[in-house]
Amino acid sequence: MTTLQPNSGPGRLFIVEGIDGSGKSTQLDLLHKWLISEGYLVVFTEWNSSPIVKTTTRRGKQRRMLTPVSFSLIHAADFASRLYMQVIPALQAGAIVLADRYVFTAFARDGVRGLDRSWLRKLYAFAIQPTVAFYFDVPLDEAIKRILEGRPALKYYEAGLDLGLSRNPGESFRLFQGLIKNEYDHLAEEYGMVRIDATLPLVVQQQQVRQIVRPYLQGLPPMESTGLQDALKEHRLTGRYLEGKRPDEEDEA
Amino acid sequence: MNTPRFYGIRPPGVQAEAYPGRLVVIEGTDGVGRSTQIALLREWLEDCGIAVIQTGFRRSELASRGIQRAKRGHTLDPLTLNLFYATDFWDRLERNIMPALRAGMVALVDRYIFSLIARAVLRGVPRGWMEDVYGMALVPDRIFYLDITVEQLLPRVIGTAGLDYWESGQDYLRGADLYHNYTTYQQTLLAEYRRLAAEFDFRVIDGSKPVGVVFRALQQGMEDIIAGMTPSTPADGSESGPPE
Numbered sequence: 130m131t132t133l134q135p136n137s138g139p140g141r142l143f144i145v146e147g148i149d150g151s152g153k154s155t156q157l158d159l160l161h162k163w164l165i166s167e168g169y170l171v172v173f174t175e176w177n178s179s180p181i182v183k184t185t186t187r188r189g190k191q192r193r194m195l196t197p198v199s200f201s202l203i204h205a206a207d208f209a210s211r212l213y214m215q216v217i218p219a220l221q222a223g224a225i226v227l228a229d230r231y232v233f234t235a236f237a238r239d240g241v242r243g244l245d246r247s248w249l250r251k252l253y254a255f256a257i258q259p260t261v262a263f264y265f266d267v268p269l270d271e272a273i274k275r276i277l278e279g280r281p282a283l284k285y286y287e288a289g290l291d292l293g294l295s296r297n298p299g300e301s302f303r304l305f306q307g308l309i310k311n312e313y314d315h316l317a318e319e320y321g322m323v324r325i326d327a328t329l330p331l332v333v334q335q336q337q338v339r340q341i342v343r344p345y346l347q348g349l350p351p352m353e354s355t356g357l358q359d360a361l362k363e364h365r366l367t368g369r370y371l372e373g374k375r376p377d378e379e380d381e382a
Numbered sequence: 383m384n385t386p387r388f389y390g391i392r393p394p395g396v397q398a399e400a401y402p403g404r405l406v407v408i409e410g411t412d413g414v415g416r417s418t419q420i421a422l423l424r425e426w427l428e429d430c431g432i433a434v435i436q437t438g439f440r441r442s443e444l445a446s447r448g449i450q451r452a453k454r455g456h457t458l459d460p461l462t463l464n465l466f467y468a469t470d471f472w473d474r475l476e477r478n479i480m481p482a483l484r485a486g487m488v489a490l491v492d493r494y495i496f497s498l499i500a501r502a503v504l505r506g507v508p509r510g511w512m513e514d515v516y517g518m519a520l521v522p523d524r525i526f527y528l529d530i531t532v533e534q535l536l537p538r539v540i541g542t543a544g545l546d547y548w549e550s551g552q553d554y555l556r557g558a559d560l561y562h563n564y565t566t567y568q569q570t571l572l573a574e575y576r577r578l579a580a581e582f583d584f585r586v587i588d589g590s591k592p593v594g595v596v597f598r599a600l601q602q603g604m605e606d607i608i609a610g611m612t613p614s615t616p617a618d619g620s621e622s623g624p625p626e
Contacts, residue, residue: 185448243394
């Protein structure tokens with residue numbers, strides 16, 4: 130089994146992977162809420178969201194300037210930025226980091242775009258090994274159905290139209306996702322990802338995810354209570370002017 | 383015609399067919415006179431009837447604005463900055479330089495992968511990782527390196543733009559002594575350039591010499607590679623001297 134750089138911090142890193150429409154984000158969101166309700170310090174990060182890099186990526190996508198190599202490099206820049214600014218400090222502070230997509234997304238997508246697989250592994254050699262990597266495995270037809278039902282139009286790179294597989298966006302998307310799923314199936318094997326059957330009822334999938342995560346939470350300190358809930362109760366206040374604080378994120382432990 | 387060669391593996395989506403142009407790279411530290419020489423070379427080549435494109439760092443349509451924005455914050459880790467520069471480099475290589483080479487032009491490139499590698503290595507990024515990242519870069523037809531010592535460089539820089547934040551390594555060196563940091567940084571950087579010069583077959587030119595002398599050396603160094611580009615231009619540029 131291949132591993133990445135060891136996690137030198139006391140925190141934990143859980144990541145989810147899977148093709149579009151596998152339901153991985155829904156499951157990660159449920160895990161996130163549960164961990165908060167259990168009183169843990171949780172940091173969430175998602176693919177392609179670095180405030181420093183994402184405007185450049187968007188520019189490249191909108192103008193269709195990205196080639197397979199520049200597509201790969203700009204996503205690696207985004208990943209590096211989030212890893213060094215968000216993920217590693219949080220792990221060192223003992224937090225639980227949840228990542229919606231990780232290096233395996235790059236390995237799968239860029240591999241399909243023709244980049245050399247060993248080059249991609251060298252490019253991402255600085256990535257931290259997740260505590261657990263979940264792979265949400267779903268049959269292609271099911272995933273396509275879920276995506277196309279709720280979406281008016283597919284975007285150029287999302288549909289893999291840059292690969293020239295088909296001129297029809299729907300058909301291109303199907304072929305592209307099929308190739309990516311094939312990559313994921315190999316990656317899951319190579320990196321020892323935990324496979325979740327994404328056709329099961331959502332609640333069953335979440336039970337499985339929590340069961341797998343739970344043993345890794347031992348020894349993690351729950352977040353210190355700030356006493357906000359107590360203060361509100363004591364003074365009979367509702368906290369309606371507290372900005373950016375949802376009451377359910379505080380003090381539930 | 384030139385068959386494209388790559389340092390490592392051939393990048394996907396890049397045609398492998400031979401191109402009639404020439405890729406000429408000028409490397410060297412800031413203040414050594416790269417942009418002056420490129421301006422002179424461009425004029426000379428155009429006078430010979432050879433079309434030229436010029437490019438350098440942060441000039442890509444894709445990433446130049448993003449890099450500028452990112453550097454303003456000074457919150458960037460070295461890997462993100464390097465990958466940003468790699469994106470900028472790749473956008474220019476694939477969408478400016480290679481089309482120009484296929485069209486039969488000379489691409490005059492103000493710093494290539496080597497300055498990026500040197501700067502990153504100084505900031506603790508592993509050399510092997512940098513060389514892997516740039517493994518798909520096209521091997522230039524010629525790489526000139528304008529060599530200089532810190533002692534020769536200092537008066538030039540002080541007398542013009544002054545000591546620059548990044549060119550003094552202020553982003554990672556300690557202390558507020560800009561002069562001290564500049565000399566330390568440049569000394570290490572120049573040593574790294576000389577190491578790269580040996581590894582990647584640079585033509586080393588003494589950049590401390592007067593502009594006209596350096597220019598003549600560059601012209602002579604290009605004769606053999608531009609010979610045959612145009613039927614009416616036997617490489618006689620060495621006699622024309624710098625247009626001053």
